Amino acid sequence: MPTSSPDSIRTGRPGCGQRDLRRKSLVLRIATLAGAVMLAAGCSGPSALRSSYVDYANAHAEVNNQQLLLNLARIHNRHPPYFLQLGPITAQFSFTKGFNASASRTESDSAVAGSFARVNGLGFSGTATESPLFNFAPLSGPAFGSLLLRPLDLKVVNSLATQGMSAGMLLRMSAASMTLNFAGGDSVTLQNYYDPADPENYADFLRLAAMLDYLIGGRMLDVQTDERGAFLYPLAEQTVQKILRRGAEKPEYQIRAFSGKQGAARLVITPRTFIGMLHALAYDADAYDSLPDSITANVPASQRTPLLRIKASPDMTAPPAATLDYAGVSYTISDLKGSNRNRSTFQALGFLFSQVELSPKDVPTPQLVQVR
Secondary structure, eight states: OOOOOHHHHHHOOOOHHHHHHHHHHHHHHHHHHHHHHHHHHHHHHHHHHHHHHHHHHHHHHHHHHHHHHHHHHHHHTTOOOOOEEEEEEEEEEEEEEEEEEEEEEEEEOOSSOOEEEEEEEEEEEEEEEEEEEEEEEEOOHHHHHHHHTSBOOHHHHHHHHHTTSOHHHHHHHHEEEEEEEETTSOEEEEESSOOTTSHHHHHHHHHHHHHHHHHHHTTOOOOEEOTTOOEEEEEOHHHHHHHHHHHHHOGGGOOGGGTTOOSOEEEEEEEOBHHHHHHHHHTHHHHHHTSOHHHHTTSOGGGSSOSOOOBOOTTBOSOOSEEEEETTEEEEEOOBTTOOHHHHHHHHHHHHHTTTSOOGGGSOGGGOEEEO
Protein backbone atom coordinates (compact mmCIF):
# COMPACT_ATOMS: atom_id res chain seq x y z
CA MET A 1 0.00 0.00 0.00
CA PRO A 2 1.52 3.42 -0.96
CA THR A 3 2.70 5.53 1.94
CA SER A 4 3.49 9.19 2.20
CA SER A 5 6.85 10.55 3.16
CA PRO A 6 7.14 11.28 6.88
CA ASP A 7 8.34 14.75 6.01
CA SER A 8 5.25 15.42 3.99
CA ILE A 9 2.96 14.08 6.70
CA ARG A 10 4.63 16.18 9.36
CA THR A 11 4.99 19.46 7.52
CA GLY A 12 2.34 19.37 4.81
CA ARG A 13 5.09 19.95 2.20
CA PRO A 14 5.30 18.01 -1.04
CA GLY A 15 7.31 14.86 -0.89
CA CYS A 16 10.59 14.27 -2.69
CA GLY A 17 8.89 12.59 -5.63
CA GLN A 18 6.59 15.57 -6.18
CA ARG A 19 9.49 18.00 -5.82
CA ASP A 20 11.47 16.11 -8.46
CA LEU A 21 8.54 16.16 -10.85
CA ARG A 22 8.12 19.89 -10.40
CA ARG A 23 11.82 20.51 -10.95
CA LYS A 24 11.71 18.46 -14.12
CA SER A 25 8.64 20.37 -15.30
CA LEU A 26 10.38 23.69 -14.64
CA VAL A 27 13.48 22.58 -16.50
CA LEU A 28 11.36 21.42 -19.42
CA ARG A 29 9.53 24.77 -19.61
CA ILE A 30 12.80 26.68 -19.50
CA ALA A 31 14.31 24.49 -22.21
CA THR A 32 11.23 24.98 -24.38
CA LEU A 33 11.33 28.76 -24.00
CA ALA A 34 15.05 28.81 -24.70
CA GLY A 35 14.48 26.80 -27.86
CA ALA A 36 11.77 29.23 -28.96
CA VAL A 37 14.08 32.18 -28.41
CA MET A 38 16.87 30.57 -30.41
CA LEU A 39 14.45 29.71 -33.18
CA ALA A 40 13.24 33.31 -33.29
CA ALA A 41 16.83 34.51 -33.43
CA GLY A 42 17.48 32.25 -36.40
CA CYS A 43 14.47 33.69 -38.26
CA SER A 44 15.49 37.35 -37.78
CA GLY A 45 17.67 37.54 -40.89
CA PRO A 46 15.20 36.05 -43.43
CA SER A 47 12.30 38.02 -41.92
CA ALA A 48 14.29 41.26 -42.16
CA LEU A 49 15.14 40.50 -45.79
CA ARG A 50 11.51 39.87 -46.72
CA SER A 51 10.11 42.93 -44.99
CA SER A 52 12.94 45.26 -46.01
CA TYR A 53 12.86 44.21 -49.66
CA VAL A 54 9.17 45.08 -49.92
CA ASP A 55 9.55 48.28 -47.91
CA TYR A 56 12.49 49.59 -49.96
CA ALA A 57 10.86 48.60 -53.26
CA ASN A 58 7.65 50.44 -52.32
CA ALA A 59 9.58 53.49 -51.13
CA HIS A 60 11.63 53.57 -54.35
CA ALA A 61 8.46 53.42 -56.47
CA GLU A 62 6.80 56.16 -54.43
CA VAL A 63 9.70 58.60 -54.68
CA ASN A 64 9.99 58.03 -58.44
CA ASN A 65 6.27 58.75 -58.84
CA GLN A 66 6.61 61.83 -56.65
CA GLN A 67 9.51 63.11 -58.74
CA LEU A 68 7.57 62.77 -62.01
CA LEU A 69 4.53 64.53 -60.57
CA LEU A 70 6.71 67.20 -58.95
CA ASN A 71 8.33 68.00 -62.30
CA LEU A 72 4.93 68.17 -63.99
CA ALA A 73 3.86 70.63 -61.26
CA ARG A 74 7.06 72.66 -61.68
CA ILE A 75 6.56 72.98 -65.43
CA HIS A 76 2.89 73.83 -64.92
CA ASN A 77 4.05 76.74 -62.76
CA ARG A 78 6.64 77.82 -65.36
CA HIS A 79 9.47 76.49 -63.20
CA PRO A 80 12.32 74.40 -64.60
CA PRO A 81 12.32 70.66 -63.85
CA TYR A 82 15.03 68.95 -61.85
CA PHE A 83 15.88 65.27 -61.60
CA LEU A 84 17.58 63.13 -58.99
CA GLN A 85 18.48 59.53 -59.61
CA LEU A 86 18.62 57.07 -56.76
CA GLY A 87 21.83 55.07 -56.80
CA PRO A 88 22.77 51.92 -54.90
CA ILE A 89 21.12 51.41 -51.51
CA THR A 90 23.17 49.75 -48.78
CA ALA A 91 21.37 48.54 -45.66
CA GLN A 92 23.22 46.73 -42.89
CA PHE A 93 21.38 44.79 -40.18
CA SER A 94 22.61 43.40 -36.89
CA PHE A 95 20.67 41.28 -34.42
CA THR A 96 21.49 40.15 -30.88
CA LYS A 97 19.32 38.04 -28.64
CA GLY A 98 19.88 36.71 -25.13
CA PHE A 99 18.13 34.36 -22.73
CA ASN A 100 18.65 33.61 -19.09
CA ALA A 101 16.76 31.59 -16.50
CA SER A 102 17.22 30.82 -12.82
CA ALA A 103 15.40 28.85 -10.16
CA SER A 104 15.83 28.70 -6.36
CA ARG A 105 14.00 26.88 -3.57
CA THR A 106 13.81 27.66 0.14
CA GLU A 107 12.40 25.29 2.75
CA SER A 108 12.15 25.33 6.53
CA ASP A 109 10.91 22.66 8.89
CA SER A 110 8.74 23.43 11.87
CA ALA A 111 6.88 21.15 14.13
CA VAL A 112 4.11 23.68 14.31
CA ALA A 113 3.80 24.89 10.81
CA GLY A 114 5.63 24.23 7.59
CA SER A 115 6.79 26.83 5.09
CA PHE A 116 7.71 26.38 1.46
CA ALA A 117 9.05 29.02 -0.93
CA ARG A 118 10.20 28.77 -4.52
CA VAL A 119 11.62 31.57 -6.66
CA ASN A 120 11.98 31.23 -10.46
CA GLY A 121 13.43 33.79 -12.85
CA LEU A 122 13.25 34.02 -16.63
CA GLY A 123 14.73 36.80 -18.76
CA PHE A 124 15.04 37.74 -22.41
CA SER A 125 17.06 40.43 -24.15
CA GLY A 126 17.52 41.45 -27.77
CA THR A 127 18.42 44.31 -30.10
CA ALA A 128 17.98 44.91 -33.81
CA THR A 129 19.85 47.64 -35.69
CA GLU A 130 19.41 48.82 -39.28
CA SER A 131 21.90 51.19 -40.93
CA PRO A 132 20.77 52.21 -44.43
CA LEU A 133 22.90 54.28 -46.79
CA PHE A 134 21.18 56.03 -49.72
CA ASN A 135 22.99 57.46 -52.73
CA PHE A 136 21.48 60.24 -54.85
CA ALA A 137 22.89 61.84 -57.96
CA PRO A 138 21.56 65.12 -59.41
CA LEU A 139 21.07 64.51 -63.12
CA SER A 140 22.56 67.39 -65.06
CA GLY A 141 25.19 68.26 -67.60
CA PRO A 142 25.53 67.55 -71.31
CA ALA A 143 25.09 63.76 -71.06
CA PHE A 144 21.72 63.92 -69.32
CA GLY A 145 20.66 67.02 -71.23
CA SER A 146 21.20 65.21 -74.53
CA LEU A 147 18.92 62.39 -73.32
CA LEU A 148 16.15 64.84 -72.38
CA LEU A 149 16.43 66.58 -75.74
CA ARG A 150 16.80 63.43 -77.85
CA PRO A 151 13.73 62.29 -79.84
CA LEU A 152 11.87 59.49 -78.10
CA ASP A 153 12.49 55.97 -79.33
CA LEU A 154 9.25 55.16 -81.12
CA LYS A 155 10.13 51.47 -81.19
CA VAL A 156 9.55 51.50 -77.43
CA VAL A 157 6.26 53.35 -77.96
CA ASN A 158 5.16 50.82 -80.58
CA SER A 159 6.18 47.95 -78.30
CA LEU A 160 3.96 49.33 -75.52
CA ALA A 161 1.09 49.73 -78.01
CA THR A 162 1.34 46.15 -79.24
CA GLN A 163 1.39 44.86 -75.65
CA GLY A 164 -1.96 46.31 -74.67
CA MET A 165 -1.52 50.04 -74.07
CA SER A 166 -3.68 52.41 -76.08
CA ALA A 167 -1.88 53.41 -79.28
CA GLY A 168 -3.98 56.56 -79.45
CA MET A 169 -2.88 57.58 -75.97
CA LEU A 170 0.78 56.82 -76.70
CA LEU A 171 0.76 58.75 -79.99
CA ARG A 172 -0.88 61.77 -78.38
CA MET A 173 1.86 61.64 -75.72
CA SER A 174 4.90 61.01 -77.88
CA ALA A 175 4.22 62.28 -81.41
CA ALA A 176 5.01 65.86 -82.36
CA SER A 177 3.29 65.31 -85.71
CA MET A 178 2.09 62.64 -88.13
CA THR A 179 2.73 63.03 -91.86
CA LEU A 180 0.68 61.21 -94.52
CA ASN A 181 2.52 60.60 -97.79
CA PHE A 182 0.06 59.41 -100.43
CA ALA A 183 0.88 57.37 -103.52
CA GLY A 184 -0.11 60.23 -105.83
CA GLY A 185 2.54 62.48 -104.31
CA ASP A 186 0.34 64.50 -101.96
CA SER A 187 1.59 65.00 -98.41
CA VAL A 188 -0.30 66.22 -95.34
CA THR A 189 1.20 66.89 -91.91
CA LEU A 190 -1.06 66.74 -88.87
CA GLN A 191 0.29 68.67 -85.87
CA ASN A 192 -0.20 67.55 -82.28
CA TYR A 193 -1.46 70.94 -81.07
CA TYR A 194 -4.46 73.15 -81.68
CA ASP A 195 -3.99 75.98 -84.18
CA PRO A 196 -6.97 78.38 -84.27
CA ALA A 197 -6.05 79.22 -87.88
CA ASP A 198 -6.57 75.58 -88.91
CA PRO A 199 -8.69 73.84 -86.26
CA GLU A 200 -9.43 70.80 -88.43
CA ASN A 201 -5.73 69.93 -88.56
CA TYR A 202 -5.69 69.02 -84.87
CA ALA A 203 -9.11 67.36 -85.15
CA ASP A 204 -7.68 65.14 -87.91
CA PHE A 205 -4.69 64.33 -85.70
CA LEU A 206 -7.06 63.13 -82.95
CA ARG A 207 -9.15 61.14 -85.43
CA LEU A 208 -6.08 59.47 -86.89
CA ALA A 209 -4.79 58.66 -83.39
CA ALA A 210 -8.10 56.93 -82.66
CA MET A 211 -7.96 55.13 -86.01
CA LEU A 212 -4.45 53.87 -85.28
CA ASP A 213 -5.67 52.67 -81.89
CA TYR A 214 -8.20 50.58 -83.81
CA LEU A 215 -5.71 49.34 -86.43
CA ILE A 216 -2.73 48.65 -84.15
CA GLY A 217 -4.95 47.11 -81.50
CA GLY A 218 -6.33 44.79 -84.17
CA ARG A 219 -2.81 43.86 -85.38
CA MET A 220 -3.58 45.36 -88.80
CA LEU A 221 -0.41 47.46 -89.02
CA ASP A 222 3.27 46.59 -88.99
CA VAL A 223 5.84 49.20 -88.14
CA GLN A 224 8.81 49.80 -90.41
CA THR A 225 11.65 52.27 -90.81
CA ASP A 226 12.70 53.97 -94.02
CA GLU A 227 16.21 54.35 -95.42
CA ARG A 228 16.91 57.21 -93.00
CA GLY A 229 15.59 55.29 -90.01
CA ALA A 230 12.37 57.30 -89.78
CA PHE A 231 9.53 55.51 -88.00
CA LEU A 232 6.59 54.78 -90.28
CA TYR A 233 3.47 52.70 -90.77
CA PRO A 234 2.89 51.61 -94.37
CA LEU A 235 -0.83 51.96 -95.12
CA ALA A 236 -1.69 49.47 -97.83
CA GLU A 237 -4.51 50.33 -100.22
CA GLN A 238 -6.91 48.02 -98.37
CA THR A 239 -5.97 49.75 -95.08
CA VAL A 240 -6.75 53.15 -96.60
CA GLN A 241 -10.10 51.75 -97.73
CA LYS A 242 -10.82 50.56 -94.18
CA ILE A 243 -10.10 54.06 -92.89
CA LEU A 244 -12.44 55.59 -95.50
CA ARG A 245 -15.20 53.06 -94.76
CA ARG A 246 -14.97 53.63 -91.03
CA GLY A 247 -15.24 57.38 -91.63
CA ALA A 248 -18.32 56.84 -93.79
CA GLU A 249 -19.96 54.72 -91.08
CA LYS A 250 -19.00 57.00 -88.19
CA PRO A 251 -18.69 60.72 -88.98
CA GLU A 252 -16.40 61.33 -86.00
CA TYR A 253 -13.80 59.17 -87.80
CA GLN A 254 -13.91 61.15 -91.06
CA ILE A 255 -10.32 62.31 -91.56
CA ARG A 256 -10.22 65.33 -93.87
CA ALA A 257 -6.66 64.49 -94.96
CA PHE A 258 -7.93 61.29 -96.65
CA SER A 259 -10.66 63.05 -98.60
CA GLY A 260 -10.44 62.14 -102.29
CA LYS A 261 -7.32 60.00 -101.77
CA GLN A 262 -6.89 56.51 -103.25
CA GLY A 263 -4.17 53.90 -103.16
CA ALA A 264 -1.51 53.23 -100.57
CA ALA A 265 0.07 55.75 -98.23
CA ARG A 266 2.87 56.00 -95.71
CA LEU A 267 2.39 57.42 -92.25
CA VAL A 268 5.59 58.94 -90.83
CA ILE A 269 5.70 59.73 -87.09
CA THR A 270 7.89 62.59 -85.87
CA PRO A 271 8.53 62.03 -82.14
CA ARG A 272 8.73 64.55 -79.35
CA THR A 273 11.69 64.77 -77.04
CA PHE A 274 11.16 63.56 -73.49
CA ILE A 275 11.20 67.09 -72.11
CA GLY A 276 8.80 68.14 -74.89
CA MET A 277 6.42 65.35 -73.88
CA LEU A 278 6.72 66.29 -70.20
CA HIS A 279 5.96 69.92 -71.07
CA ALA A 280 2.95 68.97 -73.19
CA LEU A 281 1.51 66.72 -70.47
CA ALA A 282 1.94 69.41 -67.81
CA TYR A 283 -0.40 71.70 -69.79
CA ASP A 284 -2.52 69.02 -71.46
CA ALA A 285 -5.65 69.51 -69.34
CA ASP A 286 -5.52 73.30 -69.60
CA ALA A 287 -5.04 73.15 -73.37
CA TYR A 288 -7.81 70.60 -73.83
CA ASP A 289 -10.28 72.47 -71.66
CA SER A 290 -9.82 75.52 -73.90
CA LEU A 291 -10.66 73.64 -77.11
CA PRO A 292 -13.85 74.77 -78.87
CA ASP A 293 -16.82 72.41 -78.75
CA SER A 294 -16.62 72.10 -82.53
CA ILE A 295 -13.46 70.04 -82.01
CA THR A 296 -14.26 67.93 -78.97
CA ALA A 297 -17.80 67.12 -80.14
CA ASN A 298 -16.63 65.85 -83.54
CA VAL A 299 -13.84 63.44 -82.69
CA PRO A 300 -14.09 59.82 -81.42
CA ALA A 301 -15.18 59.44 -77.82
CA SER A 302 -11.71 58.20 -76.78
CA GLN A 303 -10.25 61.56 -77.83
CA ARG A 304 -12.72 63.88 -76.09
CA THR A 305 -10.83 64.14 -72.83
CA PRO A 306 -7.30 65.25 -71.94
CA LEU A 307 -4.59 62.67 -71.50
CA LEU A 308 -3.61 63.82 -68.02
CA ARG A 309 -5.11 65.98 -65.30
CA ILE A 310 -2.64 66.72 -62.53
CA LYS A 311 -4.60 69.13 -60.33
CA ALA A 312 -6.38 67.51 -57.41
CA SER A 313 -10.17 67.42 -57.48
CA PRO A 314 -12.76 66.03 -55.03
CA ASP A 315 -14.18 64.01 -57.93
CA MET A 316 -10.97 62.00 -58.22
CA THR A 317 -11.52 59.13 -55.82
CA ALA A 318 -9.44 56.34 -57.39
CA PRO A 319 -6.30 55.29 -55.45
CA PRO A 320 -3.68 57.94 -56.33
CA ALA A 321 -0.31 57.07 -57.84
CA ALA A 322 1.20 60.23 -56.33
CA THR A 323 0.03 63.29 -54.40
CA LEU A 324 1.82 66.48 -53.38
CA ASP A 325 1.44 70.22 -52.78
CA TYR A 326 3.48 72.68 -54.83
CA ALA A 327 3.28 76.48 -55.02
CA GLY A 328 0.09 76.44 -52.97
CA VAL A 329 -1.73 74.00 -55.27
CA SER A 330 -2.57 70.33 -54.65
CA TYR A 331 -1.55 67.93 -57.39
CA THR A 332 -2.46 64.28 -57.72
CA ILE A 333 -2.48 61.42 -60.18
CA SER A 334 -5.89 59.87 -59.68
CA ASP A 335 -9.10 59.29 -61.65
CA LEU A 336 -12.82 59.53 -61.51
CA LYS A 337 -14.40 56.37 -60.17
CA GLY A 338 -14.45 53.74 -62.90
CA SER A 339 -11.81 55.48 -65.03
CA ASN A 340 -8.06 54.88 -65.35
CA ARG A 341 -7.15 57.53 -67.95
CA ASN A 342 -4.79 59.64 -65.82
CA ARG A 343 -3.07 56.69 -64.16
CA SER A 344 -2.57 54.91 -67.50
CA THR A 345 -0.95 58.01 -69.00
CA PHE A 346 1.23 58.43 -65.90
CA GLN A 347 2.22 54.76 -66.08
CA ALA A 348 3.28 55.16 -69.72
CA LEU A 349 5.22 58.31 -68.77
CA GLY A 350 7.10 56.28 -66.15
CA PHE A 351 8.03 53.65 -68.73
CA LEU A 352 9.29 56.31 -71.15
CA PHE A 353 11.22 58.09 -68.37
CA SER A 354 13.18 54.89 -67.87
CA GLN A 355 14.58 55.46 -71.37
CA VAL A 356 16.30 58.71 -70.32
CA GLU A 357 17.56 57.69 -66.88
CA LEU A 358 21.28 57.11 -66.65
CA SER A 359 22.76 53.68 -66.23
CA PRO A 360 24.12 53.27 -62.65
CA LYS A 361 27.66 53.09 -64.06
CA ASP A 362 27.14 56.47 -65.76
CA VAL A 363 25.88 58.30 -62.66
CA PRO A 364 28.34 61.17 -62.02
CA THR A 365 30.27 60.15 -58.89
CA PRO A 366 31.51 63.69 -58.01
CA GLN A 367 27.87 64.79 -57.64
CA LEU A 368 26.86 61.83 -55.50
CA VAL A 369 24.91 62.74 -52.36
CA GLN A 370 24.97 60.18 -49.53
CA VAL A 371 22.35 60.15 -46.79
CA ARG A 372 22.31 57.90 -43.75
